[in-house]
Amino acid sequence: MTGNFEHEPIDHRDELPPPDPAAALRLIADQQAEAARKLNPNLLWYYWPWGLAWLIGFGLFFLRFGPDGRVFVDLPSWLPLLTLLGLLIGAGIVSGIVGGRTYGQVTGDSKRRGLWYGLAWGLGFSGISSVLGQVSDQLPDDAAGLLWAGVTVGLTGALHMAGGAIWLDRNLFRLGVWISVINIAGMAAGVGWHALVISLLGGGGMLAAGVLFLLRDRRRGRDLTAGLAGTAGGGAARSEGSPSEGSPSNDSRRAR
Numbered sequence: 001m002t003g004n005f006e007h008e009p010i011d012h013r014d015e016l017p018p019p020d021p022a023a024a025l026r027l028i029a030d031q032q033a034e035a036a037r038k039l040n041p042n043l044l045w046y047y048w049p050w051g052l053a054w055l056i057g058f059g060l061f062f063l064r065f066g067p068d069g070r071v072f073v074d075l076p077s078w079l080p081l082l083t084l085l086g087l088l089i090g091a092g093i094v095s096g097i098v099g100g101r102t103y104g105q106v107t108g109d110s111k112r113r114g115l116w117y118g119l120a121w122g123l124g125f126s127g128i129s130s131v132l133g134q135v136s137d138q139l140p141d142d143a144a145g146l147l148w149a150g151v152t153v154g155l156t157g158a159l160h161m162a163g164g165a166i167w168l169d170r171n172l173f174r175l176g177v178w179i180s181v182i183n184i185a186g187m188a189a190g191v192g193w194h195a196l197v198i199s200l201l202g203g204g205g206m207l208a209a210g211v212l213f214l215l216r217d218r219r220r221g222r223d224l225t226a227g228l229a230g231t232a233g234g235g236a237a238r239s240e241g242s243p244s245e246g247s248p249s250n251d252s253r254r255a256r
């Protein structure tokens with residue numbers, strides 16, 4: 001077979017590595033830092049709404065239904081429970097928005113875990129609320145408040161431990177253990193004391209956990225960026241120290 005074939009020149013420049021490895025590594029570091037920022041939300045928006053809800057809601061319970069029937073502040077008997085439920089609903093909405101924005105950007109198993117874990121929170125609290133709503137009407141106000149508080153805090157601790165087990169997050173699991181332990185201790189102490197314990201140690205613990213987890217994630221982000229920056233610097237040093245095409249060292253090797 002004969003014929004004239006016109007061969008287009010092939011540009012091999014697209015197959016070459018980037019001319020500046022350090023710049024390429026810096027770009028990778030910036031992209032990874034941006035991805036980490038988007039996929040790791042500001043944990044203050046997750047823990048602080050719950051911490052404030054517990055601190056204020058259970059604080060009102062203590063002021064109205066103190067130990068041994070004491071009333072530190074003569075509030076309407078329905079106000080502490082209504083306030084606590086409203087604050088918990090608000091905290092759940094904020095957490096749902098934060099979680100939705102985070103897991104809406106991921107796919108696969110991580111997204112399914114986040115979705116199912118969020119559903120566990122919603123359905124869990126809806127289920128116990130429907131049950132407790134039928135039972136608490138038959139109890140005195142202080143006993144009904146203690147029942148609501150003990151069950152909801154117990155479920156919260158269990159779900160935190162479950163989350164720690166799902167994502168192998170030691171700190172999240174420890175927080176769940178802490179919540180469960182103080183809930184048991186408060187229930188053993190009885191009406192009034194339980195509210196005080198959960199308000200200060202539970203709500204305060206949530207606020208402290210938000211700060212600690214936020215600082216931990218920021219430290220990890222800085223370590224990642226510093227590590228990639230160090231790699232970029234090392235690559236730049238090697239590229240500068242290696243002989244390039246047309247350099248005297250290459251010319252001398254060719255002469256030999």
